[in-house]
Amino acid sequence: MMDNVFIGQLIGAGLVLICSLLWLFLIRVKIPKGVPPGSFGWPLLGETIEYLNYRYKSGAAAFFNERRKRYGVDVFRTHIFFCPTVVIAGADAHKLLQNDGYRTLTFGHSQMMRDLFGETSLLLTEGDQHKRMRKVILGSMNLKVLKSQIPILEGLSIETLKSWEGAEVLAYDELAKFTFYSIMGLLLSLKPSPYTETLRQDFQILAKYGVSLPLKNIPGSSFNRALQARKRLVDEIKKVVEDRRKDGNASEDVLNYLMQPKGISRSDLHLSDEEIIDNVLFFIFAGYETTSTALAKIIQLLSDHPHEQNLVKAEHQRVQQELEDEGCLTWEKLKSMHYTSMVINEALRLSHLGTEVFLRTSKEDIAFHGYTIPRGWNIIIDKATTDINPDIFEEPLKFNPDRFQKNIPPYVLIPFGSGTRICAGMEFANIEMLVFIHTLVKNYSWRLTQEHNDEMEFTGVVEKPKNGIPILIQKLHF
Ligand code: HEM
Numbered sequence: 001m002m003d004n005v006f007i008g009q010l011i012g013a014g015l016v017l018i019c020s021l022l023w024l025f026l027i028r029v030k031i032p033k034g035v036p037p038g039s040f041g042w043p044l045l046g047e048t049i050e051y052l053n054y055r056y057k058s059g060a061a062a063f064f065n066e067r068r069k070r071y072g073v074d075v076f077r078t079h080i081f082f083c084p085t086v087v088i089a090g091a092d093a094h095k096l097l098q099n100d101g102y103r104t105l106t107f108g109h110s111q112m113m114r115d116l117f118g119e120t121s122l123l124l125t126e127g128d129q130h131k132r133m134r135k136v137i138l139g140s141m142n143l144k145v146l147k148s149q150i151p152i153l154e155g156l157s158i159e160t161l162k163s164w165e166g167a168e169v170l171a172y173d174e175l176a177k178f179t180f181y182s183i184m185g186l187l188l189s190l191k192p193s194p195y196t197e198t199l200r201q202d203f204q205i206l207a208k209y210g211v212s213l214p215l216k217n218i219p220g221s222s223f224n225r226a227l228q229a230r231k232r233l234v235d236e237i238k239k240v241v242e243d244r245r246k247d248g249n250a251s252e253d254v255l256n257y258l259m260q261p262k263g264i265s266r267s268d269l270h271l272s273d274e275e276i277i278d279n280v281l282f283f284i285f286a287g288y289e290t291t292s293t294a295l296a297k298i299i300q301l302l303s304d305h306p307h308e309q310n311l312v313k314a315e316h317q318r319v320q321q322e323l324e325d326e327g328c329l330t331w332e333k334l335k336s337m338h339y340t341s342m343v344i345n346e347a348l349r350l351s352h353l354g355t356e357v358f359l360r361t362s363k364e365d366i367a368f369h370g371y372t373i374p375r376g377w378n379i380i381i382d383k384a385t386t387d388i389n390p391d392i393f394e395e396p397l398k399f400n401p402d403r404f405q406k407n408i409p410p411y412v413l414i415p416f417g418s419g420t421r422i423c424a425g426m427e428f429a430n431i432e433m434l435v436f437i438h439t440l441v442k443n444y445s446w447r448l449t450q451e452h453n454d455e456m457e458f459t460g461v462v463e464k465p466k467n468g469i470p471i472l473i474q475k476l477h478f
Helices: 002-026 048-058 060-071 091-099 111-117 127-140 143-164 171-188 194-210 222-247 254-259 273-287 289-304 306-323 331-335 338-351 383-387 401-405 426-443
Strands: 076-080 083-088 105-107 357-362 366-368 371-373 378-382 444-448 456-458 463-465 470-475
Touching: 048 060, 048 076, 060 076, 060 378, 060 383, 083 091, 083 371, 091 366, 091 378, 091 383, 111 222, 111 273, 127 254, 127 273, 143 171, 143 331, 143 426, 143 470, 171 194, 171 254, 171 273, 171 289, 171 426, 194 222, 194 273, 222 254, 222 273, 254 273, 273 289, 289 306, 289 338, 289 426, 289 444, 289 463, 306 331, 306 338, 306 426, 331 426, 338 401, 338 426, 357 383, 378 383, 426 444
Parallel strands: 083 378
Antiparallel strands: 076 083, 105 357, 357 378, 366 371, 444 470, 456 463
16 A cells, blocks of 8 residues: 555656746746735745645645744745645635625635536535535524434443543544544434444544645555545445335434435425435534544643633533433533533634635635735635734633633634634534533543643644543543
């Protein structure tokens, strides 16, 4: 396999080199007037390799900060993934995202994304088609479905934590299983099993190798491996859809709704099988490693901050006492976990867990901070830098959930995105995190078995803690 990968990369690099030379000799890059300062880097490849290097070593923000320092401005141009690109950050950038509607921005579509996520996934649809798809998808995550997931998530949290008892585990790896099985339950009513674990392994491949040079036809290349994994996953989900159509299923899950949207009579809101499969796949992708990284980071932060950990414990003792009569966790009780919600918000701020950037393409010339972003250029909104801007957050690197007691200025914090593409799974992610934290602090004490280590690494799409967060948990006896 190593040989194949190597040969694949070698052929790919050769092709890119030949194309670059051709490009260099045949085409002259035109730089429109009024664009931000910056560099387009190498012919064709631009600054892609440098960007990817930074991204995998220390995060995209490091690449952006180095450029901002170099050009002495807060907005600059570069050339990555074969596109001229402008990088912007801060509240004005988020404002653009939030208020745009579908007017001047589209999602940064590239062929690479089409190959990875399918033409009809929410990610790749636009305007009216996106609106229609979102309507059905948000409908599938309605209150009834979400409430039905609470006992399932509670059961899964209990089982997950039980499997950690008695030995050191890597919290991140174990939480990745937890979030994958949670989302498989929500979408397809699938329970943890060797079969779901096989699907998870393919998702790992898709996430790990998807963000790479898009050499799709080169066997053994990273991108080709990601596409093979996607194909296997599509085949499996197709089977689930076909079985469901044959046998029916009374489960209160997302697939049931997508196949038969309730309360929606207009036929244009009914999804085709291709749309259902693309979106189930994208849903899993969007909700998998984001939530596991968030939970792992929360456990790490609470371990390092005993005072805040005690406040969380006190909140959950209170909830538990109130629950004695009712038994299981309820929607209302989850909504009353105010301190834990502030802990989650602070962890999301500190670790830019959902996404470090938003990627868009301009549909027309856009004026930004005195510069012009030309039509057709990509725009990267660098959220990570805004999350820790000292002009906005006092002691920005300090874990301080209490900062959410006060109002945070508008357009600043957008962990779940903003505007037309705000996270469709935000409510489910919050439930998942609250239920898991409740089960953990109610039943266990824990300690990290390695010294604090803040280092993060890119698994593909999101950052994960580099040391996996080794942890030892101990059951509390009452
Ligand atoms: C802590 C966990 C999560 C975080 C921080 C997060 C963050 C985000 C962000 C920032 C976006 C917007 C991306 C953009 O505008 O380019 C997004 C979109 C999305 N998220 Fe999440 N997410 C999380 C969990 C989930 C879960 C659990 C699901 C599914 C159950 C999910 C499903 C989606 C979907 C479908 C979209 C695309 C929405 C659209 O394009 O209309 N996310 N998420």
